[in-house]
Structure formats: C-alpha cells, structure tokens
Amino acid sequence: MKIAVCVDDNMGMLFNSRRQSRDRELIKDFVETANNNNIYIKPFSKVLFDEYRVIIDNNMLNNAQENDFCFLENESILPYIDKVNELIIYRWNRNYPYDFCFEMPENFSLKESTEFKGSSHEKITKEIYIK
Helix, strand or coil: CEEEEEECCCCEEEECCEECCCCHHHHHHHHHHHCCCCEEECHHHHHHHCCCCCEECCCHHHHCCCCCEEECCCCCCHHHHHHCCEEEEEECCCCCCCCEECCCCCCCEEEEEEEECCCCCCCEEEEEEEC
C-alpha cells in the first residue's frame, strides 16, 4: 500500500489530538496522485475529503491492498510497514507545536521531490519514498 502523511519540519503530525494544518491543494494533489486507485481514510480525515470518493475505514491499514492509497494522520505505520511499498510525505516547511510524530521507517529511499503552492501554505514539499 501507499501511505501519505503531512508533517512539519520536526516530523510532527498532531498537537493535542488535532491536525497541525490543512490545505485544499495538498488534498487535491494526493487524490490526483492516487490516479483512480482506492483511497482509504479514517473518519478523523473525512472533513478533508468531502468532495472526493474515498473509503472511510477505521481499520484501513489492515484492509488496504498493494495498490491502494491511505491518508494517515493519527496512527503509526510501523506495525504495518511490511505492507507499505511507498511513502508520500507532504512537508509544511514550518515548525508547529506537536505531540505526535511520524516515525520514518528504515529501508525507504527518496524517489522524487517536488514543490507546489498550497491554498494555505506558500510552499509545500512533496517527497515520494520507495522501498
């Protein structure tokens, strides 16, 4: 499966059980990257994907298959790392308060890096890592 996460400069994802930030252009980019493959999200992320066809599943990391995409905001991927073949890391390029971090797994290498202008951030960096 392919996992997408959003992080700040310290790999922070959440603060006080809330996402650090959100951006419409980032979500649009992720949906375009999925290219009509299944997109799994948890109910926590539903508000970000209101206008898109997604699968809402609390158990998405168990249920997603090899070519499925998962947008992850509030869970570690490490217990599921054997199923992950690609990571998409969106970087806010800012420091936010955080109390939950993304743990970068070993054995992934950077395939490509691009930047784009978001709706709420002047610059968002998108990095794609593969096993």
